[in-house]
Structure formats: structure tokens, C-alpha cells
Amino acid sequence: MKIIIDAMSGDNAPLAQVRGAVMAAKQYGQEYILVGQEDVVRPLIEKEGGSGLPIRVRNATEVVDMHDDPSTVLRKKKDSSMAVAFQMVAKGEGDAMISAGNTGALLSGSTLIAKRIKGIRRAALPPMLPTATGQVMLIDAGANAECTAEYLLQFAYMGSYYMSKVVGVTNPRIGLLNIGSEDTKGDALRLETYKLLKAAGDAGRINFVGNVEGDDLAKGACDVAVTDGFTGNVALKVTEGVAKFLGNQIKKIFMKNVKSKLAYLLVKDGVAEFKKMFNAAAVGGAPFLGISKAVLKAHGSSDEYAICSAVGQAIKYVESGIIKDITDNVEYMTL
Amino acid sequence: MKIIIDAMSGDNAPLAQVRGAVMAAKQYGQEYILVGQEDVVRPLIEKEGGSGLPIRVRNATEVVDMHDDPSTVLRKKKDSSMAVAFQMVAKGEGDAMISAGNTGALLSGSTLIAKRIKGIRRAALPPMLPTATGQVMLIDAGANAECTAEYLLQFAYMGSYYMSKVVGVTNPRIGLLNIGSEDTKGDALRLETYKLLKAAGDAGRINFVGNVEGDDLAKGACDVAVTDGFTGNVALKVTEGVAKFLGNQIKKIFMKNVKSKLAYLLVKDGVAEFKKMFNAAAVGGAPFLGISKAVLKAHGSSDEYAICSAVGQAIKYVESGIIKDITDNVEYMTL
Numbered sequence: 060m061k062i063i064i065d066a067m068s069g070d071n072a073p074l075a076q077v078r079g080a081v082m083a084a085k086q087y088g089q090e091y092i093l094v095g096q097e098d099v100v101r102p103l104i105e106k107e108g109g110s111g112l113p114i115r116v117r118n119a120t121e122v123v124d125m126h127d128d129p130s131t132v133l134r135k136k137k138d139s140s141m142a143v144a145f146q147m148v149a150k151g152e153g154d155a156m157i158s159a160g161n162t163g164a165l166l167s168g169s170t171l172i173a174k175r176i177k178g179i180r181r182a183a184l185p186p187m188l189p190t191a192t193g194q195v196m197l198i199d200a201g202a203n204a205e206c207t208a209e210y211l212l213q214f215a216y217m218g219s220y221y222m223s224k225v226v227g228v229t230n231p232r233i234g235l236l237n238i239g240s241e242d243t244k245g246d247a248l249r250l251e252t253y254k255l256l257k258a259a260g261d262a263g264r265i266n267f268v269g270n271v272e273g274d275d276l277a278k279g280a281c282d283v284a285v286t287d288g289f290t291g292n293v294a295l296k297v298t299e300g301v302a303k304f305l306g307n308q309i310k311k312i313f314m315k316n317v318k319s320k321l322a323y324l325l326v327k328d329g330v331a332e333f334k335k336m337f338n339a340a341a342v343g344g345a346p347f348l349g350i351s352k353a354v355l356k357a358h359g360s361s362d363e364y365a366i367c368s369a370v371g372q373a374i375k376y377v378e379s380g381i382i383k384d385i386t387d388n389v390e391y392m393t394l
Numbered sequence: 395m396k397i398i399i400d401a402m403s404g405d406n407a408p409l410a411q412v413r414g415a416v417m418a419a420k421q422y423g424q425e426y427i428l429v430g431q432e433d434v435v436r437p438l439i440e441k442e443g444g445s446g447l448p449i450r451v452r453n454a455t456e457v458v459d460m461h462d463d464p465s466t467v468l469r470k471k472k473d474s475s476m477a478v479a480f481q482m483v484a485k486g487e488g489d490a491m492i493s494a495g496n497t498g499a500l501l502s503g504s505t506l507i508a509k510r511i512k513g514i515r516r517a518a519l520p521p522m523l524p525t526a527t528g529q530v531m532l533i534d535a536g537a538n539a540e541c542t543a544e545y546l547l548q549f550a551y552m553g554s555y556y557m558s559k560v561v562g563v564t565n566p567r568i569g570l571l572n573i574g575s576e577d578t579k580g581d582a583l584r585l586e587t588y589k590l591l592k593a594a595g596d597a598g599r600i601n602f603v604g605n606v607e608g609d610d611l612a613k614g615a616c617d618v619a620v621t622d623g624f625t626g627n628v629a630l631k632v633t634e635g636v637a638k639f640l641g642n643q644i645k646k647i648f649m650k651n652v653k654s655k656l657a658y659l660l661v662k663d664g665v666a667e668f669k670k671m672f673n674a675a676a677v678g679g680a681p682f683l684g685i686s687k688a689v690l691k692a693h694g695s696s697d698e699y700a701i702c703s704a705v706g707q708a709i710k711y712v713e714s715g716i717i718k719d720i721t722d723n724v725e726y727m728t729l
Contacts, residue, residue: 238627273631277639292573296608304612312664325657329647
């Protein structure tokens, strides 16, 4: 398998990408193509001990940054590492592409260069949230602010395939994020989507468990929560905000006085584990579901471990055959 | 002031209502009318030491319960404590009404019996969430799943008046809950609402601070977060769910072993304070903003302290003159 890595995107580029590729080559084998400024990247590979490993460089002179307009940058900066990486994966010069760059630009490139699977209306970049029993995929959570019921039906199928094939959840439970559990609840979009998901569930194609409410997410009531990108983004960021706020409150409790500082020393390990749970999002790659090629986004702040872990995700994603599954079943997802 | 209390609604009715009224009469003075089954309520008032206090009873033979259809129950159970209380407040037989009953039925009654202020399109029942710097009102959060930009404009004004007049926040900061901070972000509803709020801010009628994201709520970035009832309800319940989940995780950290249990004893007070912060919602009353009479909902699980505290809220609400403020300024809130 050939993994294309956009070497110039993200807060720690290109060092994190070079080190991550070296680490991944040792851990997973496979071949790597680092796309970026050759005169910078090539010496770095040598310096980081990658000379004998199957790591090549493809020159790209420009860099996409966070201030570029996501919708036009890939046309304007045709020789950017991101644009070149997209062209390569689109032409089949690699099996998967990983970038820690501008999310909006990655979504544009996925849609315009790597292309959606035929029949899929919108790609989604679904995050995973920790729950009392494991994790839940929130699909969509920002890519698509305005959605139709058909988009949501497609999100449900794609989320189901991903959780089953890539994550390994048996018969993943699909919930519709709503404001009540009864099937009469919600706005027009939810009422229409409910019917579509119910029919897909009755036909045995997905395991639809009905409506779930905001507080059901953390309870672990479903493995995939289907929602429009507006609501999903708010739910995701509220989760992050509340987790951070409560984390700070806990810190205050421990920092209050000598007694509480002693208490902290006694539960230090537990607190560290707790923090780790909410940092999971910053590790590994999230796939653009619905795209005909494997395109994975690594977190902007990725270090070498995160890049290496994103490579692991990309390999799993390609090996799972999920793109073929979606392609073969798209007839059930279109109205 | 005369406070009408629906004595038969809520998990602890009528004992919590009777005790709460006795407590409030001693604390705040004022007059009270408990609406409910006379043969049950009257002896209870005597038993709970309310005989010499200005607490009267109005008989109502039926009870609205949680299984009743909110949209029809007040027509079907005309002699229910809730329906009678609404008729009384509508006729001016009291200055405010408090009920711990079925939220949907209370919303119907507020709209159909107590009536909206002329020009106000929808009433809202906005909850308060704790933040790093105080609290934020989330308006709307469930009453109205489908909203127009005009509804959201009205929510902004009503939230601003409430925070300023009833809660006492100087020049409350109004934010539009959105999926990005730039004014080009969001769906069609948000783009349209942004313009209206910006104009109201530029005219000096509200203190519009722009878009806020989900994680800005807990940071305390605004005093009023304006949103449609669907998104607001999801945001509210995600907050509750994450807080509960994290609370349980913290509990696990402390319950792990002898060392951690000792740690718990050292920070017990801090943890108790922390819990209290998130129980605030269960205490006191939330007003139906936009209704021409003071109608307050107490939490379904209210005990006597919560009822007494809801009375305190009701008195503040009436004394603030907020209903007149909204009525006098409705011309700025209609398109």
C-alpha cells in the first residue's frame, strides 16, 4: 500500500510528518510519499533516520495555510502540497492520503479532486466522542450546515459501515439525534429522516434504534448519532466546552489548599487517564466518508505520534473495503 | 401581590407546594392561592402550619399528569388545577402563576389561555447554564423546534430584558449560537438572524457581541445565547449529559482504592459545591418569556425549597416590569 502524506500542513509540519512517516514505516511497513518542498523535506528524512526506509518525496513548492480561502485555495495554489497530494490520490498514485491541513480546503479537495462516490450527495468528516461505554460517531458535525433527509440517510449508512468495518463494532446502533424519543418529535427534517431510517432498519440494512437526545450521547445509547452539520457542530463544541470547563473546575477543587493538593497526589493517575479520554480526538485520523478515495484528516496540532496513528487508521480504512461497500449499496441510500 | 400555585403538579405535589407556600409566606409575605383538590390541600395547609398565613385554596377536581397530551389536556380537563390556575391568572385574579407540571401543557396554556404579548410570535422557556464566569441563558431550548429569524430576534430582545431587569446583569451580551465566529458562517436562518441582531445592536437596543460557538457557552462569552429550539435543546441536553458523564468518571477516580477514597475525604466540600453548580436548574422557576402574564415553571422534581425559590423568582419577575418592557418595545422586534 502507498500512503501519500501532505508534509507541509499542520502546526508541526514538516517535522511531525517526516518523523511520523519514519515511525509508521518501521511499525506498519508500506510505502510512503511525502509531498512538500523537496529541499526541506529530503534532508529532514535523512536526519530523522528514514534513508533506508521506503519513503519518497514528491516536490510541491507552495503551502496551504489557515488563512487561505478553503473554496478557492486549491485552484489558486495548484502546486501546494495539499493540491498535489489530492491530484496524486485521484490518479491512483497512492492508496490513501493524509493531511493535517485546513479542514475546509480538505473538504473542497475531497469533493472537487478526489470526488464523491457516485450517488453520494455530501461527504462528512465525523468526529468520535467518548461515552460511558466507549465512543459514538457524530455524523455530520460541521461539513454540511444545511442538510436534507437524503443526506442524513446516507450519513447513517456510511456511519454504520465505518463503525462495523473499520472500528469493528458488531451491528452498530444508529440513532437520530432529536429533541425527544417519540417518533413524532422534532422538526420537519427529523420527521422525514426518521421515516427513512426506520424503513432502512425494517429492511435489515442498518440497526436503527430510533431517536436519541443530547444527553443520550454520553450515555452510550448509540454507536452512530445522525444529525445535520449545524446541530452536530454545536453538539461537538458544547461537549468540548463543557469538558474543558469541568476539567478546570476539578483543577480548582484540587488547587484550593494544602489538603486538596495532597488529595491530588493521591489520585494523580486517575486524573491523567481522565484527561486522556478527551484528548482522543487529537490523535489519529478522521476519514472523509463518502469520498471515492481514502482521504484522512489528522488534527492540526498533530505530532509524530498522531501522524503515525493516522497512518494506522488509513491502512485500516483501505483494508476494510468500506469505499466499495458504500459504492455497492448506494442504490439503497438515494431517494 | 397574589401568587397562584398549581398545587397538584410535579413529583412531590401537593406536599411540596403546600410547604413551599408556607415557607414563602413567612419569607416574602404576599398572598397565595393554592389551586387543587380542596379536601386534600386544605387539611395539609393546617397540618403544615399555614393556618394563620395568607394562603387560600381554590378547588379544582382534576389533575394534569405527564401522560396527558399537552396540546389538548387543558380543554379536556377544564377543572384541572393547571387549567383553573391559567384561567385565574388570565382574568387577573393573581399576579403570577407557578406550576411544576407538564412543560408542553404549560406552554399550550401560556399561549392559549394566558396569551402571548401582542406582536410576539412565540413564547420561550429559556434555561440557564453555568459558565466559567456565571451563567448563560439559552433561548430557545425546546419550546419551538422550527424558528424564523424574526422569532430569534424576539428571543434576543426578551433574553436581554430578562438578564438586565430580572437577573441584574448590566448591558447583557447577546450572542448568536453558530458554527463559526465570522459573520458569513452558518445556515440560512443564522445568516438572516445575524443581520437582524447586528442592526439591533448598531441601533443601541441590544448589546450584540456576534456569533458564539458551542464551546463559547461554558467559557462565558455571552449572557444570552440565541438559538432555535431544536439546536438549543440539543445543546442543553448535551451539557447535562456530559456533566453527568464526567461527574461519574470523577466519582470512579475517587472510588478506585483506599488512597483515592482518602483523597475524596480531603476535597469533599469542593466536590459538593461542584455538584451544586449543576443542580441549579432544578431550583427556582423559569419564566415563559413573551407571555402577557407572569407564568413560571418550577422543575418537575421540585421540593418545598424549590417551590419557595420559584415564588421568589415570580415576585422578582413581576416587580421588574419586564412584561411592560417587552410590550412597549415590540415594534422593534417585528419585521
